[in-house]
Amino acid sequence: MTAKYVVGIDLGTTNCVLAFAPLEGDAPQVQLLQVPQLVAASTVDSRQSLPSFLYLAPEHEAGGALDLPWAQGRKFSTGEHARRQGAEMPDRTVVAAKSWLCHSRVDRRAPLLPYNAPSDVGKVSPLTASQRYLEHLAAAWQAEYPDAPLAEQQVVLTVPASFDAAARELTREAALAAGLPASLVLLEEPQAAVYSWLAERGDDWRKELKAGDRVLVCDIGGGTTDLTLVDVAEVDGELALERLAVGDHLLVGGDNMDLALAHQVAGLFAEQGVKLDAWQSVSLWHSCRDAKETLLAPEAPESHSISVLGRGSKLIGGTVSVDVPRAMATELLVGGFFPECTLADRPEKRRVSGFQEIGLPFESDVAITRHLAAFLAAHADDGQGAAYPTHVLFNGGVFKANLLRSLVLEIIGKWAGDAPPAAELPGGRDLDNAVARGAAFYGWTKDHGGVRIRGGVARSYYVGIESAGLAIPGMPRPMRALCVVPFGMEEGTSVDVPSGEIGLVLGEPAHFRFFSSAVRNGDQPGDVLPTIDEEELTETDPLEATLESTADTEDSYVPVRFQSQITELGMFELWCVSTTSDERWKLEFNVREA
Amino acid sequence: MRLWLAIQSFFQVLFNRDFAAGVKQLQLAAPAAEPAQAEPAKPEPPKPQPPKPQPPVRSEAITLLATLQREARFVDIVSESLDGYSDAQIGAAARDVLRDCGKVIERMFALQPFAAKTEGEQIEVPAGYDAAEFRLTGNVSAQPPVTGELVHAGWKATKCEVPKWSGSKQAALVVAPAEVQVG
Numbered sequence: 209m210t211a212k213y214v215v216g217i218d219l220g221t222t223n224c225v226l227a228f229a230p231l232e233g234d235a236p237q238v239q240l241l242q243v244p245q246l247v248a249a250s251t252v253d254s255r256q257s258l259p260s261f262l263y264l265a266p267e268h269e270a271g272g273a274l275d276l277p278w279a280q281g282r283k284f285s286t287g288e289h290a291r292r293q294g295a296e297m298p299d300r301t302v303v304a305a306k307s308w309l310c311h312s313r314v315d316r317r318a319p320l321l322p323y324n325a326p327s328d329v330g331k332v333s334p335l336t337a338s339q340r341y342l343e344h345l346a347a348a349w350q351a352e353y354p355d356a357p358l359a360e361q362q363v364v365l366t367v368p369a370s371f372d373a374a375a376r377e378l379t380r381e382a383a384l385a386a387g388l389p390a391s392l393v394l395l396e397e398p399q400a401a402v403y404s405w406l407a408e409r410g411d412d413w414r415k416e417l418k419a420g421d422r423v424l425v426c427d428i429g430g431g432t433t434d435l436t437l438v439d440v441a442e443v444d445g446e447l448a449l450e451r452l453a454v455g456d457h458l459l460v461g462g463d464n465m466d467l468a469l470a471h472q473v474a475g476l477f478a479e480q481g482v483k484l485d486a487w488q489s490v491s492l493w494h495s496c497r498d499a500k501e502t503l504l505a506p507e508a509p510e511s512h513s514i515s516v517l518g519r520g521s522k523l524i525g526g527t528v529s530v531d532v533p534r535a536m537a538t539e540l541l542v543g544g545f546f547p548e549c550t551l552a553d554r555p556e557k558r559r560v561s562g563f564q565e566i567g568l569p570f571e572s573d574v575a576i577t578r579h580l581a582a583f584l585a586a587h588a589d590d591g592q593g594a595a596y597p598t599h600v601l602f603n604g605g606v607f608k609a610n611l612l613r614s615l616v617l618e619i620i621g622k623w624a625g626d627a628p629p630a631a632e633l634p635g636g637r638d639l640d641n642a643v644a645r646g647a648a649f650y651g652w653t654k655d656h657g658g659v660r661i662r663g664g665v666a667r668s669y670y671v672g673i674e675s676a677g678l679a680i681p682g683m684p685r686p687m688r689a690l691c692v693v694p695f696g697m698e699e700g701t702s703v704d705v706p707s708g709e710i711g712l713v714l715g716e717p718a719h720f721r722f723f724s725s726a727v728r729n730g731d732q733p734g735d736v737l738p739t740i741d742e743e744e745l746t747e748t749d750p751l752e753a754t755l756e757s758t759a760d761t762e763d764s765y766v767p768v769r770f771q772s773q774i775t776e777l778g779m780f781e782l783w784c785v786s787t788t789s790d791e792r793w794k795l796e797f798n799v800r801e802a
Numbered sequence: 803m804r805l806w807l808a809i810q811s812f813f814q815v816l817f818n819r820d821f822a823a824g825v826k827q828l829q830l831a832a833p834a835a836e837p838a839q840a841e842p843a844k845p846e847p848p849k850p851q852p853p854k855p856q857p858p859v860r861s862e863a864i865t866l867l868a869t870l871q872r873e874a875r876f877v878d879i880v881s882e883s884l885d886g887y888s889d890a891q892i893g894a895a896a897r898d899v900l901r902d903c904g905k906v907i908e909r910m911f912a913l914q915p916f917a918a919k920t921e922g923e924q925i926e927v928p929a930g931y932d933a934a935e936f937r938l939t940g941n942v943s944a945q946p947p948v949t950g951e952l953v954h955a956g957w958k959a960t961k962c963e964v965p966k967w968s969g970s971k972q973a974a975l976v977v978a979p980a981e982v983q984v985g
Contacts, residue, residue, distance in 0.1 A: 244966075247869075247872075247965060248868070248872055248965075249969070249979070250967055250968050250969030250970075250973070251865070251868070251869075251965045251966070251967050251968075251969075252965060252966045252967075252968065253869075253963075253965035253966070254963065272968070272969075272970075273969065275968055277966075495898070513894065513897070515894045515895065515897060515898050517875055517895060517898055517899070518895075521878050521881070521882075522878075522882060523875055523878040523879050523882055523895055523899075524879065524882050524884070524887050524891055524892055524895040525882075525887070525891075527891065527894050527895040527898075528894075529894040
């Protein structure tokens with residue numbers, strides 16, 4: 209391996225960023241790659257990020273207009289051009305592929321996106337879309353550094369902390385298909401944000417945090433919210449960081465807020481008798497993002513004027529504008545997304561009917577503070593109260609609005625009662641690019657040594673086992689859950705799961721239901737939960753293997769026990785190990801099961 | 803006989819262009835009789851050039867204009883007559899256009915004030931200054947170095963990154979495509 213650089217890639221729901229640092233040198237010099245991309249037909253320009261959008265062009269449009277310096281005859285585009293096309297042609301534009309990647313009720317290798325597109329559009333799978341973004345970044349890297357192929361560099365790719373083992377596996381598959389090296393390391397995004405803070409502070413961080421402190425990472429991206437707790441401990445006289453817990457995958461983010469405001473403002477326009485078309489609605493959406501930052505700033509004006517330009521070339525005549533009062537924006541955004549609530553409050557669950565559409569499972573409760581209350585309460589040290597943080601690290605473009613930062617701090621302060629209020633970690637932030645920067649810094653310290661966040665796997669995993677007993681016709685046998693991976697299991701370790709022998713038929717696919725839990729931190733391998741509580745255990749993709757025997761045996765079935773393994777690269781593997789021979793079989797995720 | 807041939811050839815060469823060319827060929831060919839090593843490889847007759855795809859032909863100025871129009875509707879607003887609009891109407895449209903123009907220019911040129919002083923302060927103009935860098939007004943007969951009040955700090959691009967365009971010759975002058983809503 210002749211790696212010259214460490215490369216950190218943030219494959220985001222709405223934006224991808226690539227940061228890198230030369231491996232040589234005494235200190236990591238992290239920079240961002242300028243990514244050449246199509247910004248309009250036949251026009252290539254460089255941007256600091258690659259919007260995660262994929263536009264599938266109709267046959268007559270392609271004709272060279274979507275070419276890139278490294279690719280001719282393209283029939284699709286990724287990045288800025290695709291994002292713009294998406295506004296007016298949602299049927300032909302793939303959005304939020306990453307959220308589909310962890311949606312276990314659909315086959316993620318099947319061409320389903322753009323969702324609900326007409327049949328003449330050549331749809332792609334969530335996996336392929338992710339692969340296209342990574343291919344673009346790889347090609348952009350190759351164009352800039354032809355002497356240092358990406359496949360030979362040290363690459364760190366970030367995933368949401370809430371991604372389960374199956375979603376991580378799929379992300380890795382897309383990355384390898386895009387030409388990233390097999391030595392690729394996956395890093396949780398909130399951890400990357402912490403690494404970015406560590407990179408920025410240098411050695412000073414040891415003065416700013418002390419043993420016993422607890423940092424809440426509140427990462428609100430465009431489409432998702434990711435929560436993580438990191439504890440500061442003292443090990444052998446040195447401060448050490450340990451990831452305590454991660455939250456569930458929440459499909460609510462900054463875009464929801466901009467869209468909510470845009471919806472309200474569109475109502476104000478409607479009052480003036482102005483109906484906005486698709487293009488104007490999108491430009492309104494963008495104006496609302498700026499308006500949100502202006503109206504939620506420390507000394508915000510009482511109102512902010514939002515205009516939507518006329519559609520045709522008669523611009524001034526067609527322009528309409530409204531004044532958005534600050535009170536309205538605050539009530540909508542704060543009241544809707546950051547309402548005051550108590551620690552006992554929980555996100556509202558909407559009971560869905562049997563005929564739920566299979567689209568993305570967006571949160572039915574967008575109140576981030578209620579999700580936060582549930583998260584902190586779930587990880588209380590003694591099962592009571594909550595895991596109060598002493599510090600908060602904000603990440604994501606949403607927090608450019610200062611008011612939201614102070615609001616979150618204030619609410620946590622109220623929950624904590626008499627305890628000293630949580631403080632924001634000091635220092636400047638690159639809220640949009642911190643994850644990619646942190647990933648590159650992490651890769652550099654992996655090579656050169658430096659502070660690491662320990663934590664192991666973020667959730668415990670379970671295999672569903674049918675209970676023995678008399679079968680009742682028409683009733684499925686009750687399921688029990690056998691813990692195979694404990695919370696916090698470290699990379700590069702394996703564990704033999706103590707259990708009774710499980711008989712598997714040779715030559716036939718063995719099929720196991722598979723569950724994960726972000727809250728049952730105490731379960732040990734071999735523990736059996738008598739029932740499956742949907743509040744605590746989330747079902748993910750089933751595991752399968754077809755057991756072909758190489759041994760010379762007459763038996764038609766083989767008794768096995770489980771062995772689980774977390775590889776050095778952070779990938780989960782579950783093996784069925786024969787108790788009568790040396791044979792073992794690896795179980796693979798079946799992501800086709802709907 | 804050779805004498806006669808020589809005389810005949812002399813006049814043929816003198817008055818018959820084709821014949822002369824033939825003789826010249828003979829003379830040129832002569833070294834071929836020599837041992838071959840002196841003969842350089844005969845160059846291939848130049849083949850007709852295959853029709854090469856035309857290199858992109860578009861002025862960067864058009865690309866800049868196209869970008870300002872695409873991202874900020876700049877061309878629309880300066881092309882529209884202001885007659886009949888109130889200042890408020892113009893202001894409402896201009897606010898967005900100006901903001902977005904600013905973003906484009908910042909991204910492409912990352913402009914910075916040329917002079918490092920605040921406007922209104924005294925600034926020294928060095929001897930041998932470049933007239934493209936400083937424009938002196940007032941008592942300009944004084945010999946630099948001179949000191950004067952900075953009226954305008956000037957602008958300087960710290961980079962120049964115009965998008966690369968790869969379209970057809972036919973579309974080279976198109977600043978904004980016609981937009982057509984089908985169906």
